[in-house]
Amino acid sequence: MADAALRLTTLAEELLGAPLPVRIRAWDGSESGPPGAPTLVIRHRRALRRLLWRPGELGLARAWVAGEIDIDGDLYTALGLLAGLIWERDDDRGAVHPVFDPRLRAAALGLLKAGGVLPPPPPPAEEVRRRLGPLHTKRRDKRAISHHYDVGNDFYELVLGPSMVYSCAYWEDGGSLEDAQRDKLDLICRKLALKEDDRLLDVGCGWGSMAIHAAREYGVQVTGVTLSREQAAYARKRIAEEGLTDRIEIRVQDYRDVRDGPYDAISSIGMAEHVGAVRYREYADQLFALLKPGGRLLNHQIARRPEHDESAYRVDDFIDRYVFPDGELAPLGGTTATIEGAGFEVRDVEVIREHYALTLRHWVANLEADWPQAIRLTTPGRARVWRLYMAACALAFERNRIGVNQILAVKTPEGGASGLPLRARDWR
Template sequence: MADAALRLTRLAEELLSVPLPVRIRAWDGSEAGPPGAPVLAIRDRRAVRRLLWKPGELGLARAWVAGEIDVEGDLYEALDLLADLIWEREGDGPGAVRALRDPRLRAAARELLKLGGPCPPPPPPPEELRRHTGRLHTRRRDREAISHHYDVGNDFYSLVLGPSMVYSCAYFPDPDASLEDAQRDKLDLVARKLDLKRGQRLLDVGCGWGSMALHAARHYGVHVTGITISAEQAAHARERVAEEGLADRVEIRVQDYRDVLPQALGSAQAGDAPFGPYDAISSIGMAEHVGAVRYGEYAADLYALLKPGGRLLNHQIARRPLTSEETYHVDAFIDSYVFPDGELAPVGRTVALLEEAGFEVRDLESIREHYALTLRHWVARLEKNWEAAVQTVTPGRARVWRLYMAASALSFEHNKIGVNQVLAVKPAASGASGLPLRSRVWGG
């Protein structure tokens, strides 16, 4: 077989009913497709079997993670060209699904079977999370999902994120700013929106590796409680707190957000400590893990944990609203390899749920373009540190992160998804919000 690339190109175009926009290099060394286009290198015929058994995004993702396919050339350009054929058609399924109903296309599928070999489907790469049964967003299931994503090694994340160890959208003063400067500016923007002052109490929900907690304690003199359900994140955050001598101002807990309020009320009832609500709450890149079935509970708990006049800064990725003809589909690759059980909601739904909990929403800032820049920085850092990354985790895990970050950057750039900072206030009895008349003047 010395013409696999030509046969694959012809069959793919027949199944998809459009010209293939990338060049194919097959495992036999043959090439076919548009000259000068990015090259999709199919290194192992097992990739064809994966697509036959699991057409669409998940089949391609498994082949990518296993190293059976790769992109030679500009990864962003290749993903852009392939997006309409994969992600945008996922609702109908790629042509291989239609082949089950179309005799003409069934013949093409049989030809693909000859190319891939008549063997059973290869097992998914070990980086894929096994599906769990039971209700979504129980404490146990959420712990497992968070561990799958975050407990892959702090050394790996340091290679990708850099010294800041901030795993959320940065805030760039200009496109040429460094990632470190932009992450510092994001943390400071949050602190200024919350109007943090010395001696106040801040709850940082989903504190990650402790960057926001450290910034608030170091620069604003506040007392911070940071919570996460990732054991590895908490261990690293505690080390950073100790190194900076801030243990008297920063406490890091391995704790579910649902347990903060009951613990505080229980301590107060037992006489161990009075229940003192927090002056401010930051939730940066955490609410995507909460889920629709729990979001009302999440908003109500944060409301109860704030003192009257206290502020919440909710920093959250959002999807676009659906039309009446559209159905929401969970991204198969993201759900299986990256953020299991993660859910995105339109920002309007988030605002409505915060208001239903009693908050007054005072400001909403979209920083979508900033996340695209952030992700491109992370991809560049991963590619620069590739050899160290694959030794720190696995080649498959590093490939997962490279693909998801590059694809996510394009999603933000093309306005498929966004990210917003919502500033909300727990109303005081007097009705005063404590915000300046010009709400965009954040002080500092």
């Protein structure tokens, strides 16, 4: 009788030291685990080899991207059940390497029908190769941005919808994704107190949505910068179709190379996560220098929870290898302190964590609704990367493992006149 699923369940529970909360369906058709629970489908023995060599998150991610494992049932429920065993463990048991545990190694090799330890399978093609050298040089940042954003504008249209905004929306009950993204862009414009003919710098301008909204609705002159050539080409086409080429310039340019200040306002929406801890003060200093006295900065950024020991923070393996190479998250307090250290006066902080969970669930729904087309537009592996990372991030926002915040800061001139209204939240 086929029994791979039962043997896998036993092996997993011995390794994790806890009952497995999902069912397992193995490559031989056998099943084991709690009835009615979501099912982890292990299609190929190769997935076990990956876990032998890289236990925990990275091994599972490689098997997922390669299509060697899947979920039968609700993806969010399955990830929620597994999170406590893989992503939210308070000890280091998940780091135990079973290759060096003779008992577990023997059990795994028996399932693999191997007499000795097999070599690790090559990672899926979508994985970023190990990078050498210092973090966040201009060249390395450009490659990292290209990995994430230059995967096809048609693919992003499918996921993001007509708004083509790749950051947290701002929701009201019953609104659509497009409504919520429009409201987010308008909220930022109002926080920045934009008015006719102001100069706005949009750092990390994406596909041009913020630039178009600000120019069309508020009459400002916009400079947008991005490191993605595909984004820039798409944004320029949209701008031409809107008849706004006289008001918007899109550049393929690093924010560190912008020299044509001063600007009245700067928007940075979902870009600072790419800056990195070693460059964050440089980022804040550069934006401060580019603003005129009284100029405003709106920094919209994902944040992580602070660590008891900040030196222990490490970037998530799956995100670093498959999604945002070299991306880093900082706690809200550290970000505001750095912005203040550059000379800004922080005037408002708005926490919109739950809004990002809703946004991500809509993006996942868009992807799943047209899955065959998503695969055609990129690769099966890349589509699987996006589905897993967006669903897992939705849960992380819902569980307060990460957050997202809008920080409004002003380059307050000498004398202290910020130029903001006495009731600063009149933008509501």
